[in-house]
């Protein structure tokens with residue numbers, strides 16, 4: 121299969137809550153577990169024999185069910201996802217594992233527990249400081265989750281299961297990182313819109329199938345020519361971003377996204393989980409807990425900033441486009457701090473507030489065009 | 498007006514003048530013991546802060562999810578909640594100054610949806626209104642907006658910061674986790690303040706904190722009395738007391754004054770509402786801090802009293818056991834997790850938030866509840882559907898509206914008044930007539 125066919129498959133996989141791969145998985149009598157956040161390691165679900173399914177609001181045309189329970193001051197990503205769940209469109213889930221990622225998701229978790237009532241409800245208290253001093257707690261939370269899943273589903277998640285899951289997910293990471301390597305080229309063989317389609321698809325389809333599609337895709341991209349027809353290279357950063365069409369609106373103005381440091385983008389993958397020896401769950405926990413931190417984390421802003429700077433160089437980016445869901449507090453603090461740090465560093469920085477499932481192409485167009493002008497591009 | 502004999506920034510002078518003016522007004526009033534005590538406390542806080550500045554003593558910033566006992570365990574160190582200027586300005590100064598600070602933070606790029614108190618705190622930092630901290634000690638409660646402010650404060654000051662991770666639940670494992678972090682926080686405080694932490698001193702601080710807690714519990718009980726003996730506006734001040742004065746004799750004095758005033762008024766058969774109360778409501782989520790006269794209006798015009806609100810509710814959990822360093826830290830952790838208003842209800846699952854409300858409605862014999870939804874408290878507004886359902890099931894009528902607790906520009910006092918008056922007329926009165 122070539123690039124356009126594979127991208128077509130992945131595009132289809134992310135349009136609605138369900139996709140053909142997921143349907144096939146369910147038809148085989150296998151289980152699916154939903155989760156919101158990258159601090160919840162997918163490997164545990166894979167090791168249990170389940171499909172990790174990252175919750176999103178794709179295909180939701182209305183947030184009315186969520187609106188009945190939540191004020192309009194809750195972010196639209198959360199209101200759409202909970203609406204899908206309340207409408208029964210996520211009924212294929214055999215369980216959810218949630219965390220106090222932010223106040224909005226914390227309340228969505230209450231709704232899952234009290235209204236959606238999935239067969240299994242797990243919850244992790246994830247520390248907000250990614251420092252060694254709190255790692256033990258995080259690991260203990262993962263151990264607790266594993267034990268709860270084993271008890272609920274009457275299964276054993278063995279060390280070998282975890283090792284196998286590490287191998288599978290590392291294979292995904294390796295492929296995604298390879299894809300990102302290609303984007304460092306002067307003429308990247310893939311756009312931001314396409315790359316995000318791929319990384320989102322990774323979160324909602326079986327990894328083995330995803331990995332094999334990626335092998336074909338990467339082989340094709342290695343050979344392919346690239347697109348050098350852009351006005352500027354940008355890194356898109358900020359919070360949740362699983363809508364490639366939003367990136368398309370940016371790219372249509374000539375700002376090529378060469379890396380997405382967002383939830384569902386590169387930040388959700390990171391480097392490989394270390395190979396043994398040692399407790400595999402602890403190795404998984406280390407990889408996740410010490411990933412490039414997101415805005416919910418504190419005492420690590422310098423690290424977030426330097427990771428962005430590193431990518432600016434590696435991807436030869438001209439500027440940064442930051443996007444934040446309206447009403448999102450965690451990213452509000454970072455929006456302020458990033459703006460000033462970028463200003464000090466002389467890096468062009470554009471900050472966009474947005475609503476979920478609204479491309480607002482007109483507004484994006486105007487802001488991005490002005491940004492490009494300001495960069496002299 | 499000078500403070501400790503020196504000219505200070507206008508914002509602080511306005512607060513000081515406000516406190517002194519109100520003290521003059523209330524000091525002769527035998528029925529205002531509680532108000533007098535808290536005003537005196539406010540003034541002594543300002544004196545203490547400027548005293549520390551003048552003497553060059555180290556100052557440690559903290560946030561409203563973090564009471565200052567641990568910091569007070571260091572000799573000669575002044576604690577300062579980052580919300581202090583806004584709270585004082587709204588309560589006793591001039592809310593125009595708060596609005597200017599909010600605007601300054603927004604102009605500097607802080608999103609408008611961040612809480613007004615957090616924006617005003619950032620505005621205070623930007624305006625150079627706060628003394629430089631030796632370091633900062635925070636808790637990640639009660640909300641994400643606080644975290645946005647904390648991260649911004651760290652970026653703006655460049656000062657060392659440590660955050661205690663307050664976990665999701667409230668059990669013994671969580672207490673241990675937080676207590677351990679507190680223990681690890683001590684060397685951090687010592688390093689950056691250059692002062693030694695003394696366990697003896699900390700014990701005294703915890704004992705003082707316990708004394709305050711005991712008075713507050715008694716006071717909570719006394720306010721259940723029907724008719725409510727004491728004015729509504731005083732309940733919201735309890736959290737300010739805890740955040741600024743936990744572990745401080747001033748806090749105990751205020752709590753005692755609250756208690757004594759309530760007790761004496763009950764003995765004298767007095768009611769908060771002149772002419773007799775007609776309605777009682779539990780006020781939930783956030784108080785109208787920019788206009789305490791608002792509560793006077795409710796009492797005078799609607800004969801409505803607020804016997805208790807979320808900010809005044811002191812959950813009857815264990816006191817700090819001062820027998821060993823470990824038990825003290827565990828006790829303080831337990832207080833942070835399970836007792837401190839806001840942290841107790843706003844963090845974690847929604848259950849505590851709803852259960853406390855229903856318990857308060859029953860214990861304080863409320864005719865109805867008022868959910869005053871501060872626009873930035875997304876954890877509260879995100880739970881409004883479940884909250885409504887629980888209220889309906891319990892048969893407690895609930896009025897819900899959104900406003901800003903520190904900024905009158907979002908919803909005016911007149912609009913809130915109309916909400917409450919109409920609700921009584923349309924829902925509470927007919928219900929009473931039917932029963």
Ligand code: SF4
Pocket residue numbers: 195196197198221222223224225359360445447448449450451
């Ligand atoms: S976008 Fe912000 S508010 Fe919404 S779920 Fe993510 S972190 Fe929470």
Ligand code: SF4
Pocket residue numbers: 612613614615639640641642643783839843871873874875
């Ligand atoms: S008032 Fe609400 S939003 Fe503001 S700091 Fe307190 S809990 Fe957070």
